[in-house]
Amino acid sequence: MAFKGKVAVVTGGSRGIGREVCFNLAREGASVAVGYQGNAEAANEVVSQIAATQGCGRAIAVRVDVVSAADVKEFFSKANEEFGRIDFAINMAGTLLSNYPKIEDTTEEEWDRVFAINTKGTFLVCKEAQKWLGPGGRIVTCSSNSVGALLPKYGSYIASKAAVEAFSRVLAKEMAGKGITVNCIAPGPTATDMFYAGKSQEWIDSFIRSCPMGRLGEVQDIAPLVRFLVSPEAEWVNGQVIRANGGTGDDRVGEKLRPWQELLTDIHGSSSRDPDAGHSIFLQGLIAVSQRSADLSVQRDERQIPDSFWEYTEKDVALYALGVGAPGPDPVDPVELPFVYNPKGLEHLKVLPSFAVIIPGSMMETLASIDGLHYDETLLLHGEQYMEIYKAIPTSCKGRSTKRISGLHDKKKAAIVEVEVMNYNDRTGDLLSLCRYTIFLRGAGGFSPSAKPFSYSKRTMNLKNAGRPPPKSAPADVAPSFVVEDQSQTSQALLYRLSGDANPIHTDPKVAAQAGFERPIMMGLCTYGYAVRAIIRSCCHGDPSMMQSFQGRFLSHVYPGEKLTTEIWLDASRANVTYVCKAGGRKVLAGISTLATSLSRL
Known part of the structure; x- marks a missing residue:
């Protein structure tokens, strides 16, 4: 007492x-x-x-x-x-x-x-x-x-x-x-x-x-x-x-700026930064991880973001295909029905290669796994998405993902963060795919001297197609080799949401309005899946194993229910593809894809 x-x-x-x-x-x-x-x-x-x-x-x-x-x-x-x-x-x-x-x-x-x-x-x-x-x-x-x-x-x-x-x-x-x-x-x-x-x-x-x-x-x-x-x-x-606070970071700008100041010293040879300026608070966690990724001062086993572990089934594969529009307006389309149905059973389904980008969980979950990173979700933009496929994606699998910061760039008014994820099959040990998420954090730039802005990049080389020249941008004066039209459903975002993207901007009218949209918008990775489908249909005879890599830059939003038109150009080798995806007259996605060289017979 x-x-x-x-x-x-x-x-x-x-x-x-x-x-x-x-x-x-x-x-x-x-x-x-x-x-x-x-x-x-x-x-x-x-x-x-x-x-x-x-x-x-x-x-x-x-x-x-x-x-x-x-x-x-x-x-x-x-x-x-x-x-x-x-x-x-x-x-x-x-x-x-x-x-x-x-x-x-x-x-x-x-x-x-x-x-x-x-x-x-x-x-x-x-x-x-x-x-x-x-x-x-x-x-x-x-x-x-x-x-x-x-x-x-x-x-x-x-x-x-x-x-x-x-x-x-x-x-x-x-x-x-x-x-x-x-x-x-x-x-x-x-x-x-x-x-x-x-x-x-x-x-x-x-x-x-x-x-x-x-x-x-x-x-x-x-x-x-x-x-x-x-x-x-x-x-x-x-x-x-x-x-x-249980150890939750204090993260005062003046108290925890040292890691990135030391990183700038190591990279640029000098450090000259006012600790009270800029928006470095958004990036301290990333810079610390970038420092580890760059192998500047710590041991190898400390470099990476902690691995994540996952498991999916045939139903997840089919649900994803439905979420990105398969099998299109014709429910019995012989090219795309195999992504959602096979008379021999679900274990015989074909898997869209873009399923790889959601295997490790949502992009938000990946960012949340970075210790010490604080950011405003409303200022985050998914700028680009890249993937390489090394093994056919199984219809069901249990595995793990390794993650690391592969790039961090100061763009004055924004910061660009690149996160690489490697997906492994636990049973076989095979590396299935590499996915690179490029993220724009608006308002988070200006964390390095303007005369010499910070830029760190350590991307994994293209493991499957090393030495092959990358595709060029889509020619402005050449008619596309293929034009694929597809109709998204008004409920498309609600369906895709079941594959893990719970951001309310895609479902809640009030949240969408606060972000400046007249109604909820479709997920960027949903549009990405539509473009992957278009190339597989037109260039690969419906065979997803022909796609080896796919890169897309998100340019604008898509409203569920809008028609998507994908214009596709094949180069002379028939192995490299450029594409532009449009909705409502707007360019919404553009990028490149690499196909198996056996398609040169086309």
Whole structure:
């Protein structure tokens, strides 16, 4: 009963971390004033549970609007009236904008509301606390790990909490001689209603993957820290901001810039970069991995992103083919029906080579596996996709994927990241395919000297066609060798989504509208699959084993239901193909493909 006879006032005590703090202190004998703003039922439940637990201190529920000085004063007065003293003032009331607007989209009213509760509220509680606390008193404020991580879409929240950190340190110094400590806790992502509000499961999962502990924090992880800070043992801890985050990176620009500065020194021979400039926060994780990939200073087994393991069945292969439009408008088309049906059984299906690009999981999952990488999903563009096929893709398989950063380039207003993935068959050990994802991160450039922008590239050589000249771009004045027209379905994105791409921009009208589209758009890799089908149909007699490599640059969006027209040029060797895919008069995809040389007979 370490706190027997002590009294704590806790704002935000009816829910989340504040609720658990009330229980923690009461179990140690403290009496608690449970401050709440709107949910009297939840606050009274806390009081009832404390009263029903043997050995706990007493508790009362007090309504307090922390943005009102009069309410805050009344809160302290009622606590003192009930318990006769106040020893600990704990600020847990807070809010964030659950629509997560960018700063440019945040209204003045939203900004003011966040600052009123998070910053002004903490200021008023701390100011009032000084009138009631004596020697041995404790003030605890609450910030957030996001102040260090600088997460996009958290602008108002981070700014308000950064202010709390700053004035908590100042207040600790101003309390000199009074025997009162002031400390600030900064929890990482914690499983509370406020954290979950407005987040997709994919976004939540990205927070989990960023934590070395492999999970979200729980309120039971945070409350004991508060209990320690108000204890006699914490008397020598004062004026501190303590991050309780399970190891999730702080990622302050000024504190973790060193890895890429060292990389620039190694590559360019000098390092001259203002650590407070640019948007390097998006790229620190990538640069660290690029450094390992470049073999600059670490051992071989530390270079790669951790392997991923996967398994798929014949049904996944057929579902993917349907997702990219097979078998076209004719459900019994003899050229494409074998991708979804074979009278001998599913194990005899043909497999589209582009299935290789989804074997290791979605591109977002691949990015999420890069330790320390933080980025705004709304600023990410899938720029290009390349694949090489080394062995026929099995109709079912269990395997693994190795991943590495093969390129990182500073383009001033954007950064270009290249991720290479090698897919292996576990049973045979065969290398099945190489896939290279080229990703544009808008707003993430400018992380190196403009006179000598950073550019790192270590692509794998074309293993199957080494020495063969690559195809040239499509000729502007030559009629295409083939023109293939295909009709996407209005539900195409919904169908392709079942193969793993859950980005809501392809399904949710509101998300699509926020991104500037009149309705949900089709996945780029779905369009990619349409183009692969067009070349296999026109140039390969329907035989997918003839395609050895395929590269596509995404140029524009496609709406589900639009007609896709693929224009195809074969060069003189009949082994190299260039193509342009159009929808609604727009060029949406363009690139090159390499076919087996046996097709020279065409």
